[in-house]
């Protein structure tokens with residue numbers, strides 16, 4: 001499985017591309033405001049994306065959705081003129097209230113009567129995330145979600161290949177450090193993406209210090225953890241903490 005890091009910047013941000021990543025260049029996790037720019041930089045085409053996961057409804061994670069869907073809508077209008085045309089279907093996973101949130105932001109972004117809104121609801125299957133349920137996708141990847149400790153309702157992500165029960169990859173999404181995250185870090189995944197936007201101990205986001213203190217000692221020898229969700233180019237160098245590099249691919253097998 002290939003994980004492409006599209007950005008590492010959180011809400012407070014001094015010019016970094018916003019946090020998002022892609023699994024095998026077809027499952028997109030989060031759609032921040034600059035998602036089109038980040039996808040273009042990594043060469044991932046909108047038409048390659050078969051599923052989108054919205055981990056939670058904070059602007060740095062989903063305000064780019066109208067731009068992405070509008071561009072898919074326009075591409076579909078153009079392709080519809082071709083003789084052989086296969087319609088693209090997209091599955092969007094997100095927290096409860098997904099349909100209303102999407103309708104709201106699509107309406108705000110252009111106009112409530114714009115034709116891209118009914119097109120989106122016709123061409124996208126919306127799936128409200130149920131924590132602990134394993135979703136098996138056509139692409140041969142399964143996804144499973146757990147609650148993170150964040151307001152609003154937020155889901156961490158685990159992903160594996162269809163022929164294996166163990167996850168290869170897990171991401172905390174935005175979260176405070178809490179012992180309820182331990183099963184995620186004990187899941188046996190080989191690559192982790194971890195919120196690191198907090199400072200010290202007990203902040204509303206996990207901090208580099210908490211990762212080094214609570215998480216790194218638990219990981220098995222062949223596991224790799226990448227810190228993400230930062231406000232400026234990372235400079236924290238302690239305990240061997242590694243930060244994710246935007247527009248980079250990380251392979252896990």
Ligand SMILES: [Zn+2]
Pocket residue numbers: 010011058060061174229
């Ligand atoms: Zn965030």
Ligand SMILES: [Zn+2]
Pocket residue numbers: 056058150151174
């Ligand atoms: Zn958040």
